[in-house]
Amino acid sequence: MSDRTVRLLRPDEQRAAWDLFRAALHVQPGTDEEWERVSAAYRAERSWGVFEPDLVGTARSFASEMVVPGGARLPLAAVTGVGVKAGRTRRGVLSALQAAQLADLAESGVALALLHASEGAIYGRYGYGVTTLANQVVVKKHRAQLRPDVPAGGEVTVLGIDEAAPKWPELYASTAMGRVAAMTRSEVYWPSHEAHLRRRAKLVQTAVHRGPDGTDGYLIYHVEDGATHDSGKLQVMAFHYANPDAFAGLWRFLLSVDLVDEIVLPMRPLDEPHALLFTDPRAAKTESTEDESWLRLIDVPAALAARTYGPAEPVVLELSDRSLPANDGRYRVGPDGASRTDAEPALRLSADTLAMLYFGTWRASALAATGRIEVLDPAAPEAADVLFGTRESVWCGTFF
Numbered sequence: 001m002s003d004r005t006v007r008l009l010r011p012d013e014q015r016a017a018w019d020l021f022r023a024a025l026h027v028q029p030g031t032d033e034e035w036e037r038v039s040a041a042y043r044a045e046r047s048w049g050v051f052e053p054d055l056v057g058t059a060r061s062f063a064s065e066m067v068v069p070g071g072a073r074l075p076l077a078a079v080t081g082v083g084v085k086a087g088r089t090r091r092g093v094l095s096a097l098q099a100a101q102l103a104d105l106a107e108s109g110v111a112l113a114l115l116h117a118s119e120g121a122i123y124g125r126y127g128y129g130v131t132t133l134a135n136q137v138v139v140k141k142h143r144a145q146l147r148p149d150v151p152a153g154g155e156v157t158v159l160g161i162d163e164a165a166p167k168w169p170e171l172y173a174s175t176a177m178g179r180v181a182a183m184t185r186s187e188v189y190w191p192s193h194e195a196h197l198r199r200r201a202k203l204v205q206t207a208v209h210r211g212p213d214g215t216d217g218y219l220i221y222h223v224e225d226g227a228t229h230d231s232g233k234l235q236v237m238a239f240h241y242a243n244p245d246a247f248a249g250l251w252r253f254l255l256s257v258d259l260v261d262e263i264v265l266p267m268r269p270l271d272e273p274h275a276l277l278f279t280d281p282r283a284a285k286t287e288s289t290e291d292e293s294w295l296r297l298i299d300v301p302a303a304l305a306a307r308t309y310g311p312a313e314p315v316v317l318e319l320s321d322r323s324l325p326a327n328d329g330r331y332r333v334g335p336d337g338a339s340r341t342d343a344e345p346a347l348r349l350s351a352d353t354l355a356m357l358y359f360g361t362w363r364a365s366a367l368a369a370t371g372r373i374e375v376l377d378p379a380a381p382e383a384a385d386v387l388f389g390t391r392e393s394v395w396c397g398t399f400f
């Protein structure tokens with residue numbers, strides 16, 4: 001389209017982009033008060049707009065860091081706020097935004113980009129792949145008897161939102177960064193998070209767990225309106241802990257909340273052992289498993305070099321990356337690390353598939369069996385399973 005301009009937004013254009021995004025998600029325009037809360041985040045972010053000549057589409061990102069296998073933290077762009085005006089969709093606006101944003105991120109030196117997708121069919125074409133999965137877990141309180149050998153846990157203190165919100169950044173930083181794919185949350189993240197939680201419920205509570213070495217876990221929850229008798233539904237909106245004692249202690253607290261029949265934990269790590277706490281493991285049911293986050297390797301050499309690998313024969317990957325061709329080429333991946341190579345490839349794959357493989361959520365052999373990876377050496381998928389595998393389920397745990 002000849003009269004289309006794609007550019008970074010000026011500060012005075014940010015609110016229109018915010019409203020456009022909300023309208024794309026069928027949400028009414030924000031109030032002045034809400035904008036006041038979140039506008040600092042917008043100012044700190046890189047927000048893109050497509051003009052024809054009025055604003056018809058937008059996307060933005062904020063800076064973070066993500067833990068990769070082995071414990072290194074890589075610069076991450078958290079991509080969000082993607083929306084195209086109704087009546088202007090399916091004319092390439094998102095593709096124009098993606099081209100501009102990906103090129104900008106590559107130039108800025110960021111290694112990874114991450115997003116939560118509204119729909120599963122959109123982002124693969126731009127090199128994003130499902131990188132973490134999450135379970136929705138529901139616990140029926142009347143069936144949930146703790147086993148006698150569950151750790152006793154420490155002391156739990158409950159805080160209202162006004163008191164708790166200023167403490168959340170420190171609580172999160174000290175309890176949530178132990179898992180691979182966890183991301184840091186900068187100060188601009190928290191106002192939107194708080195606004196979101198305040199919109200969700202009238203009474204938002206934070207339970208803080210203290211173990212022998214100090215604060216080591218917290219959860220944010222609310223009990224759905226109408227809990228005037230014992231049929232309330234307790235919704236867990238955040239649950240982070242640094243050790244198994246804090247996990248058990250916070251569970252003891254959850255089971256002690258009165259007027260509750262059901263405890264709902266959305267988007268939890270796949271390997272979190274809720275069912276193992278109970279005499280009847282069926283007290284905890286996994287109701288669904290969904291993609292949690294989508295990863296895009298922006299700087300493939302840096303991303304591959306930063307993580308550690310399992311013990312297996314090295315494998316040479318040949319990557320084709322349509323949107324960021326600077327990443328094209330061959331990479332030798334082995335227990336001693338990863339780097340570019342001229343050696344013959346064993347596996348051929350595209351950028352979205354490499355993103356699915358990167359954290360080991362999907363096994364190379366499954367990706368090969370379903371045609372996503374072309375196999376040139378039949379021994380390579382099994383070796384890649386071991387190289388990319390991780391001990392724990394990876395989980396981001398931050399919604400944005």
Ligand SMILES: CC(=O)SCCNC(=O)CCNC(=O)[C@H](O)C(C)(C)COP(=O)(O)OP(=O)(O)OC[C@H]1O[C@@H](n2cnc3c(N)ncnc32)[C@H](O)[C@@H]1OP(=O)(O)O
Pocket residue numbers: 024025057079080081082083084085088089090091092093094095096115116117118119121122125
């Ligand atoms: C990270 C986040 O913020 S997630 C939130 C994303 N936003 C939303 O879901 C809000 C509602 N939806 C929208 O605003 C828009 O429909 C968007 C952003 C999803 C897509 O924008 P569009 O400008 O219509 O996309 P565009 O025309 O560039 O399409 C690019 C390609 O994606 C495909 N595509 C776009 N949207 C979808 C979809 N929802 N489902 C399947 N395919 C899609 C198009 O068919 C096109 O395919 P092609 O490359 O094979 O021709």
